[in-house]
Amino acid sequence: MDVDALWQQYTAGERDFSRAELSKVNLTGAKLSGINLIRANLSQAILRGANLSGAFLIVAKMNGVDLQGATLIIANLSGADLKDANLSIANLSEAVLTGTLLQKANLSGACLQGAILAGANLNEADLQGADLRGANLYGADLRKANLSSANLNRANLRGAKLEKTIMPVDILHA
Template identity: 50%
Template structure:
């Protein structure tokens, strides 16, 4: 399936696209809210400016995907591979990123308020100026992650403690 076929089928009312192969697909500014893209292969896909609110991306391959300014509010990204993905200025409010691989991901100025990042791999991730208010980072791996300027308020840290800066 290619990007145009996916968009046409979505417009026709189809929502189940689990395990679809869309490597390198151009889905910039696509509207795919509440679609099922679980276990989809979106390696190097271009999703900048897309609206994927409520979309199921469970265990999806989003390695090196372009997700800058993408709306992923309430999306399920549990177990997804986002290694090296660009999520600059993306909105992931209340998204489930538990156990997701975000190693080296760019999350600068990203909205992660209320996001579930329990057990997420965030080693070498760029989280500068990210909004982590009320996010759950319990058991997350932040080795060499850049958190400069990040906003914390009632944030659960990897050790289970609460960080209440910038409240």
């Protein structure tokens, strides 16, 4: 599917684009709140500054996607493949990322306040300066992740794998 067809259908009121083939598309700054992209292929797509609030990206293939500064408030990305994705300074407040693959993803400065990351794979992810206040990281794989300067106030880290994780200084001295 090309960008023009997607945009035309979306503006006409269509929201179901499940299984759409959108790899390598450029949707910089697109306003696509509430879109259904379940099982869609968005590998290496550019979605910088896009608004995907309330979007359904369940089991979407999004490896290498660029979502820098994107808004994904209350989006559902359960089981999505976001390996090597750029989510720096993205807003993922209250997003559902249960079982999501975020290995080696850049989440530096991202807002994940109240997000559900239970069972997520954040192995080697960059979470420097991320806001994880109240996030649920139960059973998440945070091995070798960089959490320096991250805000983990009220975050649930029960059962999380933390081997070789770089933790915030304030937690280390608490």
